[in-house]
Amino acid sequence: MSVPLLEIRNVETYYGPIMAIRGVSLTVNEGEIVAVLGANGAGKTTLLKTACGALDCRKGRVLFRGEEIQCRDPDRVARLGISHVPEGREVFPFLSVTENLMMGAYTRHDKAGVAADLATVFEYFPVLKGIRGRMAAYLSGGQQQMLAIGRGFMARPTLLLLDEPSLGLSPLLVKEIFEIITRLNREQNISILLVEQNANVALQVSTRGYVMEVGGMVMDDDSDRLLESEDIKEFYLGKKDEGARGLRRWKKKKTWR
């Protein structure tokens, strides 16, 4: 088996004295969409930030194509071909849409390629084309999310880290954005590590999924199997199974505890 694109091995990250993730491992292979699910505070964002270098891990290793990249500065990690689309959009508020996108391509020097990719972004997100001169702060949440993903794509990454792209968006927009995420994966051959609370959508687009709880991994499996799993159904998809007496067991335990 070939070397995975991204491999996280037993990573432990602390915020001061507080351990935010404790010994988490994960792999992303070339061409995959991998989803990480979990509730608030499970450590999903911390995991992504550790992967891209914004947080330093105290133990463990992050390997990109077999090369150790933990504890490097995020700008150096970005130059390797890992693009991070942070939680809550984080666009540059006083720059125009086009300037934001061009900042995504900051590390690139092939002018023709950048221009072609700018056209590609406007093709994926036609909304952005009409407002390309507008300041990013004036965009709606959905437009900002599209801008953030487009900006991440402009770096032409091999791996895209997506942190909660569905945050605060209407169901229709979520559907639209996840269609584009799938297209980016298939048409542009970008592998994606996706962190989501919206388990249903995330598992539908991804090939494999991981479940995190309070700083640790508790499940990992193929996405279609996770979708069928009783625990996921109960706790992440909110589907209640009817008990034998037509009542829900009032104190069901998760099987991994």
Add this chain to the structure above:
Amino acid sequence: MLPFDDVIRLTIIGISQGCAYALIALGFVLIYKATEVVNFAHGDFMMFGGFAVLTFSEGFGLGFWPGLVCACLAMGLAGYLVDSLIMRRIIGQSQASIFILTVAFGFVLRSAAGMIWGWSPLSLDTPFDGETSFSGITVGTERFAIVGATIVLCFALYAFFARSRLGVAMQASSQNQLAAYYMGIPVRRLVSLVWALAAVIATIAGAFMAPVTQLDTSTGFLGIKALSGAIVGGFGSIPGTILGCLLIGVIEPFSDYYFPAIKGVSAYIVMLVVLFVRPDGLVVQTFRKKV
């Protein structure tokens, strides 16, 4: 009542003084926007830059313009090093420690200048010595040179920040540092470059102010006046800063003329009034910065 000629003369002097404040204040604002540090040593950067121009142009006999270029390069390098070696280590500490550090750094620069160039004022030969007269009004040529330098510099800076890749990246990293990192922008190096740029602007200001103020270790205190100009205009907005500095510059010669008792204090009075009436300054930024 003041004769009309004098009104014009004082206005020209005021505008040029305001431009000089604006040149200095630009450095404050650039560094503040990039790092949220108010560099209280900035006036002393200007003072030191003026002396550096003297050394290069007269000490080494290069002449004014080549000397100015060399001094700008040297001061730019110094500004870069000040950030990368000193300021970078203290970023993230409390504002009070940063404040004290920059103030202390100003004192160090002042004593260094005194030790190198002596404590008595020196004069710098510039191409703008002499006077310009038109329709009976006589004003020192250096006054027009300051205005010209400010205009040229403002356009150059605008073009740099709005058009060039590096300039837009500097804006981006000041607006959202972490996101800039994620884009592969080397934020730390850019911040050091902003310090270098501010030091270069300060040197230019120092050189153009030299015919007016002489080269003296205490000219750094002009920085405090420039700072109040920036506060009047709304700290963090570059057009506001220029406006505020011009306002203070024009008010100053008139108030000194009419109320000699409070000579030199009018800038601070204007600042206090503005702070009471409009705490955000005259030109309020479109958005508040998210905490």
